[in-house]
Structures are given as C-alpha cells and as structure tokens.
Amino acid sequence: MSIIFFIFVTSLLYMLAKAGYKRIPLPIFHPLLLSPILIIVLISLLHVSADQYLDSASLLTHMLGPATVAFAIPIYKHLPVLKKYIGTIVTSITIGTLVAIFSSFLLSLLMHLNNQFLVSVLPRSITTPIAIEVSKDIGGIPTLTTVFVILTGIIGGIIGPAVIKRFSIKSTIAKGLALGTSAHGVGTNKAMEYGEQAATFSTLAMIFAASLTVLWGKFLIPMLVSFIG
C-alpha cells in the first residue's frame, strides 16, 4: 500500500515541480530540489522515516538501471555525427574528467575536508551507478558519494545555462559535452533544452566520462589519495 502511495506521491510532486520550473525557472523550483524538499516535509508530517520512504520508492531508483541502458538509443541514432567529432569528444572529456578530480581534490584540501568526505567526493561528477563502483574502488563511502553525485547534478542543472552564457559558448556540441561531463544524467536532462544534438553529445559525454573515471580510479586517484595518507 505504502509502495503505491509513495511512488504516486513522488511522481505527482515531481510532475508539479517540473511544470512549475517550466513556467518560473527559479533554482528553487528545480525538480530535483523542490520535489525532494516537499517529500521530506511530507514524510516528517506523516512520521515516516527516510529509510521507510526509500524502501517504498525503491522501484523509482531501480529505473535508473533501464534508463542508463536506454541511452544506447540516442547514441545509435546519432552515430554518424559522433564519428565525425570523435576528436573533439575525446579531447574535451578527457580534460573535463581530470579537471573534475583535481579541482575536487585541491578544493577539499584547501577547505580541510576530512579524509572520508575527501575520498568520497572525488568521483562525484559521474553517473550514480558507476560513481558507486569507483567510490568502493578508491576506499570512499558509496552512499556518501551518491549524495555528492546528486548534489553535483542539482548544482550543474541550475548553473548550466548561466555558465554557457558566461563563457559565450556557441556550439551546440560544446554545450552538450560540457553538461554531460560536469553533471552526468541531470546535465544531460538539461541539455535536452538545447535540442537533440546537444542531448546526444551530453549522453556520450556522460558515458565516456564515467568510463574514463573508472580508469582514473585505478591509478590516478589512488596516487592522489596516497598523498594525504
């Protein structure tokens, strides 16, 4: 009973937030910010614990699996363009993933994060299921990494359009690559607003960035982590 109720309520609040954000694109109305806040309020009013809620809504989280598989479709549809721009894709995403890891690492040192947080924050820019694997690999806490991945998505989705404007990015391909590399699936979702081409390159960036980060997790990140002892 609570399963149907919470899936229904979550979907409803999400749709409301989505519709609201379309009309008034204020950061607070971002569906990934507003709907969780409303749900947190709701479950505390109903005296339901977060774990009980997560348990009931697990079907929704499960859908991240088939959704990841489904990204094969836009890649397949746009294969000719992807082949044409393979150099741009590989160069920008390789640099993007390295910048993600090094900037997170240096900022964490600067802000004196404890080691647990520091290690868990390093794979934060890639898609959840793969970030969890990398986190395990490098000795982070997978659940904490999940939280950081979500935060990255929320922030990336909100600041995306402003960053693109600020750096006066013209090419649709560049917009897509930047959103997918920096903010995984949530960035890709935002890229859809710039058209199907941006969404495709964002998808590809998301997948390529995740695969590369698995590689960085094997040798580069352990090297960084060994510095802090």
Place this chain on the structure above:
Amino acid sequence: MKIITILFQIVFIHLFLFLGAGVKALIPIPIPASMIGLLLLFLALCLKMVKLEWVEQGGNWLIAELLLFFVPSAVGIVNYDEMLSWQGFSTVLIIGISTFIVMGTTAFIADKIMIRKERDTQ
C-alpha cells in the same frame, strides 16, 4: 495505447539490463551491469537484431523522466547528519565551485575546437 507501448518497451529494455548482469556474473569486469546493458543494446541496434521502433518510445520516456528516478536518493540526503555540519557546508561549496570549473573548461575547449574545425572546412 501509447502508455502500453511504452510499458512493454521498458520491459524489453530490462532484458538488456539482465543480460548485462549476466555478463558481469560470468566475467568479473569493474563496469556496472547497466553500462554493459547499454553496450549490448547499442550492438543489437547496430547489428539490426533489435529495431529502433521496438525500444524508441520506452527509451525516450525513461530518458525524459530521468530526474524522477533521482528524487528518492535526493530525499536520502536527510540520513546524513554530517551534511548539516561545517563539513557538509564546505562540501556543497566545493561541489559548486568544482562543477562550475569543469563545465566551463569542457565547454570552452570543445567550443574552441569546434570553431577551428568550422574555419578549416571553409
């Protein structure tokens, strides 16, 4: 009718997720099952074993409503009391600054390459 098509296609897409899990069970590779499933579906499409129409509507729906599937995990943040501490605040700040830098750098580099490419072809 459209809803039924979407539902059936989502079930069909699950097949590739399960195949991905199967491959992972046979060969211990450090890639999640969903990523292997993506590769398998991509190959099946390229080899014309699966027609685009069989998966397109369901797949598009999954991708369009992706944020919904992140909502429960976002609610899960309340389980981390540390997020309300100074560490948590610092982390949010770090994530914000770093995301800005990553997005800016990637966009800037890709845009420069694209502009040069266009100039070369002219």
